[in-house]
Amino acid sequence: MMSLSGKNILLGITGGIAAYKCPDLVRHLKKAGAQVRVVLTESASHFVAPMTLQAVSGNAVSKELFDPTAELSMSHIELAKWADLVLIAPATANIIAKMANGIADDLLSTICLATPAKIVIAPAMNQQMYKAAATQQNLATLESRNTLVLGPDEGFQACGDIGPGRMVEPTTIVENINNYFLANSELAGTxxxxxxxxxxxxxxxxxxxxxxxxxxxxxxxxxxxxxxxxxxxxxxxxxxxxxxxxxxxxxxxxxxxxxxxxxxxxxxxxxxxxxxxxxxxxxxxxxxxxxxxxxxxxxxxxxxxxxxxxxxxxxxxxxxxxxxxxxxxxxxxxxxxxxxxxxxxxxxxxxxxxxxxxxxxxxxxxxxxxxxxxxxxxxxxxxxxxxxxxxxxxxxxxxxxxxxxxxxx
Structure with a gap:
């Protein structure tokens, strides 16, 4: 049985078709006991509604880098400190490139630079974009910095292509996060x-x-x-x-x-x-x-x-x-x-x-x-x-x- 009780998970959703799976992902995280807050990029809002994510997470969805309702209007710092783990799913080629190169031009990418928490990404994109040399190099860079990369899976894609680039299933993501906390906990093996x-x-x-x-x-x-x-x-x-x-x-x-x-x-x-x-x-x-x-x-x-x-x-x-x-x-x-x-x-x-x-x-x-x-x-x-x-x-x-x-x- 999985347990994320007491864990604060910040879910960053970027602009890919796999974003439609995120309400289900939030449900599984909550069922495992986690507290979940969602950051939605501008592109992601075309694929999944903020109101839906707010309803399943029980928390307001954050979208703006400069949020007057956040503590000192610095939501990126507030959320970066709150999180025990930052999960980006789906992680598009764009956010992967930003992270690999230290670009911080929106709320989510800024949080990634500001947080001391573990970062986990679940790549999702067209199979050719995934295979591109730039994407592979960016992923290798992130892994060398101790970012946990989950997937992607292979199969039919929304564009009609077949190949690697499908986001791993929500249950698999939650299982991997649970295993990460267990393996890195102070009492693991005790x-x-x-x-x-x-x-x-x-x-x-x-x-x-x-x-x-x-x-x-x-x-x-x-x-x-x-x-x-x-x-x-x-x-x-x-x-x-x-x-x-x-x-x-x-x-x-x-x-x-x-x-x-x-x-x-x-x-x-x-x-x-x-x-x-x-x-x-x-x-x-x-x-x-x-x-x-x-x-x-x-x-x-x-x-x-x-x-x-x-x-x-x-x-x-x-x-x-x-x-x-x-x-x-x-x-x-x-x-x-x-x-x-x-x-x-x-x-x-x-x-x-x-x-x-x-x-x-x-x-x-x-x-x-x-x-x-x-x-x-x-x-x-x-x-x-x-x-x-x-x-x-x-x-x-x-x-x-x-x-x-x-x-x-």
Whole structure:
């Protein structure tokens, strides 16, 4: 399954008959999760209507180099900075020549010079124009500058000719863009296991011990890790959340079940992030039948025994030990308890948050964290859990790489 979630794609459309495929291309990009903004050249507007592109992209279409509605009236700079990737489809011989020679005489060609983002082109033109020495030299120049060239395909053309010059299909373009982001992501080739949500510990067939964890933070971390190219395992307690794209979800109920799954997956992982709110204790004996209330006593005594400490067990592995990240959800003396857990559990990094603040933490869509590691700390201020997950993973990557460098030295 493809995922471009969180990616900003700037689609530049130039004046070729293949422009009629662009509304469909935008649909596929949006379906994959990308945010899409469209730049239309003057020639392209003869082949596809701006209103159509605005409707499918959900954003206004840009056409003018000097746009009074743009920030400081410099739309080329605004769009160039916004884009994670610039896609030109169809890319005519004209725009290819402009790009190869550094010509910037309209909005799209100026963006190409101004953007630091990856540029991808899907050439589309008459087969003889494509074969022309000038076009081939221009394409070679762009490829030498790290421009990704997709196609063209061969076949019947609108002019009646047969040969190379057909724009590759929208689905193929989106697949190649997805593969580019995966191959160049910071976590490409890295396996991460995340635990999330609460565990439940049965008392009898109708009762259990649990907590208020919604699982939102752990799911946000799993989603962000997948978007960054990681292979992600998500061990989840009982929650009402949708599995993020490209995430392998394992559902469990009890702490013991989560422990068993975590031990297996942790040894196959480079990074283990223990975000679940795991019950510390479970009933020594689970009643086979519903525990009845008695009239002769105001008390009910249930003997609890300690559950296995998942994150400490993973951090204590002698072989195939991953980089271990723990969470400390506290209601008081947050830093003190977090630092104690960091040391006693032998963690590489711990994320502390104050769940006494009802605006963050359990069940909230927002959170704030302070990260601690040996001789260091970093504060991640209040933000959405999805944004916080991305910031957290950036910090984890930095510490993970640093730990590898330290081992080498």
């Amino acid at each position: 396996t991460i296991t995340v635990t999330a949500g609460p565990t439940i510990e049965e008392l009898d067939p109708v009762r259990y011990i649990s907590n208020y964890s919604s699982g939102k933070m752990g799911f946000a971390i799993a989603k962000a890790a997948a978007e960054m190219g990681a292979t992600v395992n998500l061990i989840s307690g009982p929650v009402n959340l949708t599995t993020p794209n490209n995430v392998n979800r394992i559902n469990v109920k009890s702490a013991k079940q989560m422990y068993d799954e975590a031990l297996v997956l942790a040894e196959k992982s480079a990074i283990f992030i223990s975000c679940a709110a795991v019950a510390d204790y479970r009933a020594e004996t689970i009643a086979k039948n519903k525990i009845k209330k008695t009239d002769d006593s105001n008390e009910l005594v249930i003997k609890l025994v300690k559950n296995p400490d998942i994150v400490a067990s993973i951090a204590g592995l002698k072989e195939h030990r991953p980089f271990v990240v723990g969470f400390a959800a506290e209601t008081n003396d947050v830093k003190t308890y977090a630092l104690k857990k960091l040391t006693t559990k032998n963690l590489d990094l711990i994320c502390a948050n104050d769940v006494s603040d009802h605006n963050i933490g359990f069940n909230s869509d927002q959170n704030a964290l302070t990260l601690y590691w040996q001789n260091g700390e970093q504060t991640l201020p209040l933000s959405s859990k999805q944004q916080l997950a991305k910031q957290l993973l950036q910090a984890v990557i930095t510490r993970y790489k640093a730990s590898h460098d330290e081992k080498k030295n």
